[in-house]
Amino acid sequence: MGSADDRRFEVLRAIVADFVSTKEPIGSKSLVDRHNLGVSSATIRNDMAVLEAEGYITQPHTSSGRVPTEKGYREFVDRLADVKPLSTPERRAILTFLDTGVDLDDVLRRAVRLLAQLTRQVAVVQYPTLSASTVRHLEVVALSPARLLMVVITDSGRVDQRIVELGNVIEDHQLSQLRELLGQALEGKKLSAASIAVADLASQLDGGGGLGDAIGRSATVLLESLVEHTEERLLMGGTANLTRNTADFGGSLRSVLEALEEQVVVLKLLAAQQEAGKVTVRIGQEAQAASGAEEMAGTSVVSTTYGTIDTVYGGMGVLGPTRMDYPGTIASVAAVAMYIGEVLGAR
Incomplete structure (x- = not known):
């Protein structure tokens, strides 16, 4: 990048900065007055003519100053050496x-x-x-002997609650087993892997009654939370x-x-x-x-x-x-x- 190109970019940078600030087309005189570019007004006018010919700036109205084009903004953004950090x-x-x-x-x-x-x-x-999330914790709460609340918490902080209606009353020891089995199947897994794991667990324990039935009903409800939503x-x-x-x-x-x-x-x-x-x-x-x-x-x-x-x-x-x-x-x-x-x- 030659010195003339570097100088023209400084002119472009000044035009972008002033236009963003003032909303007004920028002329060569205002650039000389506001910026220490180290060259004459005539040189700046020549640089502006080159920048306009190359499509970086344009003149919105006859006898007006120049404003950046999309190409000019693109060049400005691409050559940002550093972005001022927040204090x-x-x-x-x-x-x-x-x-x-x-x-x-x-x-x-x-x-x-x-x-x-x-x-x-x-x-x-x-x-x-959802596809990027991992199941951090599954909580199973008995709302009644035949009704459960499933709470899925992901590592991103997303919380999904679902009600499971059981076909039969579940005993306390079965609830503990259910909680443990589902937790082992889900926790620590990406949601895509967790959905497969809970489906596999349901098929393994499909006994048509008791704990197997509770697992199957829970799995059906949980899959609605675990499978990626289209929206x-x-x-x-x-x-x-x-x-x-x-x-x-x-x-x-x-x-x-x-x-x-x-x-x-x-x-x-x-x-x-x-x-x-x-x-x-x-x-x-x-x-x-x-x-x-x-x-x-x-x-x-x-x-x-x-x-x-x-x-x-x-x-x-x-x-x-x-x-x-x-x-x-x-x-x-x-x-x-x-x-x-x-x-x-x-x-």
């Missing part, structure tokens, strides 16, 4: 806020609210996918933030909001990012291609995954206009994802 007090505040969540639902609700506030964009968090749950917050930047969407904000209501659109954006610890930025046409929704063409999506070192629980991120504070947004998404994983992994 120690900021990180401590995030961890404390998330760690005081009472359960999985509360932690994720807090994460969405926090991320929307930090980035001033729409925040989305996907509930832990996934999402939490979304901060949609009102988009209304602050209506002009950035070229009058199509309503179509963007309607697309966000289609859960499958958002799931596609999050599902495409499954590499733990990596933050992905999709800009404009890239967001449209990933989601399959034309309405996303005027947006940018910053996404990542959250979980433990060994397991990805789900995806999360923010969506907003292409005129976005990318360094700050990337830092916030990465930090919140890291701390969600820490909080859930420690429970």
Whole structure:
């Protein structure tokens, strides 16, 4: 990369920063006034002409300044040498806020609210996918001699409760056996393996009555919890933030909001990012291609995954206009994802 190319990138970086901040097209004079680029206004004008010819910036109106194009934003994001880390007090505040969540639902609700506030964009968090979860504990509670409550708790904090109606009354010693056998079959296994184990246990003990019948009925109910559901749950917050930047969407904000209501659109954006610890930025046409929704063409999506070192629980991120504070947004998404994983992994 020659010195002229490096200088032009500094000009592009300055244009991106000023446009994100001011929402106004940027001229050469304002670049000279605001940034110490070390060259004359004439040189900056020449650099801007080259950047425009190469498609990194464009002139929205005659006699106006320049604004970044999607290609310009892409170049800016790809060449971010480092993202400003959050301060120690900021990180401590995030961890404390998330760690005081009472359960999985509360932690994720807090994460969405926090991320929307930090980035001033729409925040989305996907509930832990069942296929990635391991059964941490199975609790069996007798509600009556012929009625049981099964509680499946996964390592991601997901809790599923099911009622089992027994055909016959079960004795206390049979309940203890039932609890032990099901616990041995399920606990410590991924949900896909656990579903096979409980089905095998039911077939082995299918005696048509007594404990075998109770195992069979319990297995039938448990399989509804263990087998991957086709639908996934999402939490979304901060949609009102988009209304602050209506002009950035070229009058199509309503179509963007309607697309966000289609859960499958958002799931596609999050599902495409499954590499733990990596933050992905999709800009404009890239967001449209990933989601399959034309309405996303005027947006940018910053996404990542959250979980433990060994397991990805789900995806999360923010969506907003292409005129976005990318360094700050990337830092916030990465930090919140890291701390969600820490909080859930420690429970």
